[in-house]
Amino acid sequence: MNSxxxxxxxxxxxxxxxxxxxxxxxxxxxxxxALTSIGYATLTFAQPNPLSLTLxxxxxxxxxxxxxxxYFILTNALVTVAVIIYCWQQSTKSAFFxxxxxxxxxxxxxxxxxxxxxxxxxALEVISIAxxxxxxxxxxxxxIWVGLRYLFVSNVAMLLYLVGAVxxxxxxxxxxxxxxxxxxxxxxxxxxxxxxxKGGIFISGLWLPLTHSESExxxxxxxxxxxxxxxxxxxxxxxxxxxxxxxxxxGFGVCTALLGVLYAVxxxxxxxxLAFSTVSQLGFVxxxxxxxxxxxxxxxxxxxxxFLIAGILPSRSFKELQQIAIAKPIWIAxxxxxxxxxxxxxxxxxxxxVLTMENLAPWQVIGMNIAAWGTAAVFAKFIFLPHKPxxxxxxxxxxxxxxxxxQVVLIGGLVAANLVYIEAYTVSNIVKPLVTIALGWxxxxxxxxxxxxxxxxxxxxxDHLIGMMSVVLVLLFWAVFA
Amino acid sequence: xxxxxxxxxxxxxxxxxxxxxxxMMKVVAMDVMSTGVVAYFVLIAxxxxxxxxxxxxxPDGTVAAIPYADPVPQAVILTAIVIGLSIQALxxxxxxxxxxxxxxxxxxxxxxxxxx
Numbered sequence: 001m002n003s004x005x006x007x008x009x010x011x012x013x014x015x016x017x018x019x020x021x022x023x024x025x026x027x028x029x030x031x032x033x034a035l036t037s038i039g040y041a042t043l044t045f046a047q048p049n050p051l052s053l054t055l056x057x058x059x060x061x062x063x064x065x066x067x068x069x070x071y072f073i074l075t076n077a078l079v080t081v082a083v084i085i086y087c088w089q090q091s092t093k094s095a096f097f098x099x100x101x102x103x104x105x106x107x108x109x110x111x112x113x114x115x116x117x118x119x120x121x122x123a124l125e126v127i128s129i130a131x132x133x134x135x136x137x138x139x140x141x142x143x144i145w146v147g148l149r150y151l152f153v154s155n156v157a158m159l160l161y162l163v164g165a166v167x168x169x170x171x172x173x174x175x176x177x178x179x180x181x182x183x184x185x186x187x188x189x190x191x192x193x194x195x196x197x198k199g200g201i202f203i204s205g206l207w208l209p210l211t212h213s214e215s216e217x218x219x220x221x222x223x224x225x226x227x228x229x230x231x232x233x234x235x236x237x238x239x240x241x242x243x244x245x246x247x248x249x250x251g252f253g254v255c256t257a258l259l260g261v262l263y264a265v266x267x268x269x270x271x272x273x274l275a276f277s278t279v280s281q282l283g284f285v286x287x288x289x290x291x292x293x294x295x296x297x298x299x300x301x302x303x304x305x306x307f308l309i310a311g312i313l314p315s316r317s318f319k320e321l322q323q324i325a326i327a328k329p330i331w332i333a334x335x336x337x338x339x340x341x342x343x344x345x346x347x348x349x350x351x352x353x354v355l356t357m358e359n360l361a362p363w364q365v366i367g368m369n370i371a372a373w374g375t376a377a378v379f380a381k382f383i384f385l386p387h388k389p390x391x392x393x394x395x396x397x398x399x400x401x402x403x404x405x406x407q408v409v410l411i412g413g414l415v416a417a418n419l420v421y422i423e424a425y426t427v428s429n430i431v432k433p434l435v436t437i438a439l440g441w442x443x444x445x446x447x448x449x450x451x452x453x454x455x456x457x458x459x460x461x462x463d464h465l466i467g468m469m470s471v472v473l474v475l476l477f478w479a480v481f482a
Numbered sequence: 483x484x485x486x487x488x489x490x491x492x493x494x495x496x497x498x499x500x501x502x503x504x505x506m507m508k509v510v511a512m513d514v515m516s517t518g519v520v521a522y523f524v525l526i527a528x529x530x531x532x533x534x535x536x537x538x539x540x541p542d543g544t545v546a547a548i549p550y551a552d553p554v555p556q557a558v559i560l561t562a563i564v565i566g567l568s569i570q571a572l573x574x575x576x577x578x579x580x581x582x583x584x585x586x587x588x589x590x591x592x593x594x595x596x597x598x
Contacts, residue, residue, distance in 0.1 A: 059554045118558050125565045132572060141583055142596040148505075148576045149593075155512060155569055156499060159519050162562060163492070166526050166555060175558070210597065462593055466500050 001043075002053055005065060008040045009113065012106025016099045023095030030098040031084050034105060037077035044070040052115075062176050064115045068240070071293030072112040072226075072233050075300035078413050079225035080105045082304055083218045086406040097137060104130035104222065111230040116175045117165040117191065120234055121158060124198055127230055128154045134219045135211065146214045153207045153465050154198055160469070161194025177234070181242055185481035188245075192235070192481075193473050199231025201286065202256045204472045205279055206459050209263070212278065213271035217311025220271065224278040225304035229296050232282055239289035247361070248480055249286050254367040257283030261374030266453045268318055270310045270382075277341070277378055278303055280371060287368055288359035291352075294420055298340065298352040301417070305337045305410040306382075312399055321385050330399075331387035333407050338379040340414050342440065343372060343433040345425065348417035350433060354424040369436070376440025377448055384444070484525055491518030505580065505587040509573050516566045523559035527552045 015033040019026045044051065050066030065073075084101065087093045107130060111123035128151055135147035165175060167187035172179040180188055193204065200208035208228065212220050239249035260280025267273040281299045285292040310316070314324050326334075340349035353372065360368055458464060495515025499508050531549025577587065584592050 118561070122561060122565065125569070129565075129569060129572065132576075136576065139579070141580060141592075144576050144579050145592055145596040148573060148580070151569060151573060151576075152499070152508070152512065155566075156496070156515070159492075159512075159516055162519050163522060166523050169555060170526050170529075173554075214598070462589060463500050466496075470496075 001047070001051055004040075004043075005051065005053065005063065005113070008036065009063075009106070009110055011036060012102050012109065016103040016106065019095055019099040019102065026095035026098040027084065027088055030102045031081065033102050034077050034080040034084060037073060037105070037109060038081070041070050041074040041077055044073070059174055060116075061114065061119050062116045063113045063119075065113050068236065068293040069112045069233070071297045072229060073109060075229065075297045076105060076108050076112065076226045078409060079222060079300050079304045082308070082406040082409045083222050085409065086218050086221075086308055086402045088402045088405075089400045090402070097134070100130050100133045100137075101222070104134065104227070108226050108230050112233055115177045115237065117161075117168065117177070117179075118175045121162060121165065124154075124194075124230060125158060127198075127227060128158070131219075131223060131227055134222070135215050137219070138216065142214060146211055149462055149465075150207065150211045152462070156466055157194045157197035157204075157469060160190050160473070164188070164190025164192075164194065177238060177241060180238060180245070186477060188481050189473055189476040192248075192476055193469060195231050195235050196252070196472065197231070197469065198228075199235060200228045200279055200282060201232070201235070201252055202259060202472070203459065203468055205256070205282075206468070207465050208279055209272050209275040210460055212275035212307075213269065217307050220275075220311075221304035221307040224275065224307055225300040228278065228282060229285070229300065232285055232292075232296070235286060236289040236292045239286075246289065249289055250361060250364055253283045253286030253288075254364050254371075255283070256280065257287060257371035258367055258374075259283075261371050261378065263455060264378045265374055265448055266451075266455055268452075270313060270316050270318065270321070271307070273318075273378060273381065274303065274306050274310060277375065280375065281341070283371065284353075284356055284368070287364055288356045291355045291359050294417075295352040295356055298348045298414065298417060301410045301413045302337050302341045302349060305333070305407060305414075306341070308403065308406055308410075309334050309337065312403060318381055318385075325386045325388035327390040328387050329390050331385065333411065334385070335383050336411055336414075338382045342376040342379050342437050344437060345430050345433065346415075346418070348414050348420065351418055351421035351424040353433065354429050355421050372433075373436050373440050373443070376437040377443045378440075380441045380444035381448070383441075485522075488518055488522045488525055491515075491521060494518075503588050503590065505577050505589045505592065508589060509570065509577060512573075513566075513570055516562075520559050520563060520566075523555045523562075527555040 012033045015029050019029050044065050050064055053063040055061040104127060107123050107126035111120060114120050114123060132147045132151045135150060136144050164187045168179045168183045169175055171183050196202060197204045212224050235249050239246045257280045260276050260283060264273050264276035264280060267276055285295045309330060313321060313326060315321050340347035343350050343353035357368065492515055495511050495518055498511025498514060502508050502511055528551045531551055533548045533550045535550035535553050580592060581587055
């Protein structure tokens with residue numbers, strides 16, 4: 001199993017390079033590598049004990065594969081498969097695109113298994129580079145600027161993270177996560193800052209909406225589905241290992257869930273709404289770190305599906321979509337996905353939400369229920385869009401088979417994942433989400449539909465994003481760790 | 483003392499990224515910041531000594547305990563330098579592309595014209 005793990009980590013990178021050498025086989029190779037990850041994840045789920053590897057000595061690379069990382073790996077694999085299938089028939093995507101996708105896949109995998117700061121740093125930086133190349137793939141001025149902005153923000157955060165990592169090394173002579181205990185508060189604050197920025201958590205994650213909404217839909221699906229989770233996973237891991245970090249991570253979870261929902265409710269643009277909803281859903285993952293893996297799986301699948309659907313809607317503005325009816329098959333896919341993320345029974349979003357709510361600390365309950373209610377209200381915006389019977393000729397032209405196959409993978413995954421927590425189906429568990437959704441829809445019809453609030457976007461400007469890092473750092477240092 | 487200089491370098495780079503208006507200067511400022519971080523790693527590595535950790539025994543076979551520099555942070559920062567270099571190169575290519583339509587490269591102008 002040990003050598004299999006190492007081979008599996010190296011495999012996507014190898015495939016990425018082979019794709020560049022044999023461009024004609026790009027799609028097949030990329031799909032094969034992503035399917036390998038699905039196979040590997042099923043293997044690790046079957047393992048009774050967590051697998052842990054230490055390469056070299058106490059300053060070497062350490063890896064841990066357990067149930068939490070298996071969920072994240074499976075999410076990554078399924079979303080990558082769906083995105084590759086979606087792009088399959090698009091002639092605009094060159095071999096380079098697939099090579100970057102699969103390298104991104106490999107580096108995200110690496111981030112999900114490593115448990116030392118330096119391997120994590122390398123994985124996160126490779127993720128930044130691959131993501132930048134994918135964002136800037138259309139090579140328009142806007143895409144290049146959005147990519148540059150992303151690279152700037154994440155690189156500055158990672159430089160501060162490196163300072164934190166070496167401060168941990170100074171105390172323990174080792175870079176493993178375990179060294180966080182006993183490390184000075186400034187080290188923990190710097191490392192947390194880096195992870196919060198990469199993971200898109202709370203105010204340091206406000207780079208995320210623009211980046212995710214202005215990329216092409218398959219890239220948005222990858223980023224919202226898996227890439228941000230590379231920053232979230234180490235936070236969840238740290239919360240599981242150290243009892244004293246657990247409340248901090250949970251606190252950030254609640255704040256992020258509320259902040260994201262607040263922005264998403266008043267947003268008038270479909271893709272930006274989805275991006276802010278990603279911010280809020282990451283909060284749900286962190287709110288109960290011990291069951292965060294399952295939540296991350298359901299969120300990754302549903303958000304990838306939603307971004308792919310948003311990419312083929314006739315418009316991005318809700319106002320215009322109220323006027324143009326969308327084709328019924330697309331609307332059905334949209335509604336299934338929206339129901340899952342709101343926590344409707346029959347779909348695994350329900351199980352994940354019930355599981356998360358059961359594992360909350362008492363002080364989190366009110367905040368998370370408000371966030372769940374807000375989520376239902378946000379997705380009412382999508383559910384109550386007008387629709388019409390499909391127009392066959394038009395349909396065929398605009399949407400390929402790839403889109404539907406990708407939806408089958410993602411939504412099929414959502415239904416199948418129900419099996420993970422089948423015990424959730426009790427009467428009281430079913431009634432509560434239904435009430436939440438009903439209240440959310442009520443809020444949508446009574447308030448959100450009628451008011452037009454434009455929240456300021458000042459904090460999303462580049463200079464403020466960088467400056468906000470120092471504010472968050474000060475907050476982390478004085479208010480949390482010291 | 484040295485540590486203070488290193489942190490000053492990091493802060494100079496950080497504030498450069500915020501306050502410089504020109505995109506090119508922002509990239510350079512980021513390089514200054516990463517230089518500071520590299521210097522900090524080297525500083526931490528040299529806490530116990532400055533010599534290269536090579537076993538050099540006297541002719542009679544006894545090994546002299548020299549105060550050597552810790553090789554681990556240096557090895558790690560070598561990786562980080564390579565990554566930093568490639569990111570810098572990528573950014574400069576991006577800036578070059580942007581310069582075609584925005585010759586002044588003022589970041590707030592670019593931001594305003596490209597944000598919807």
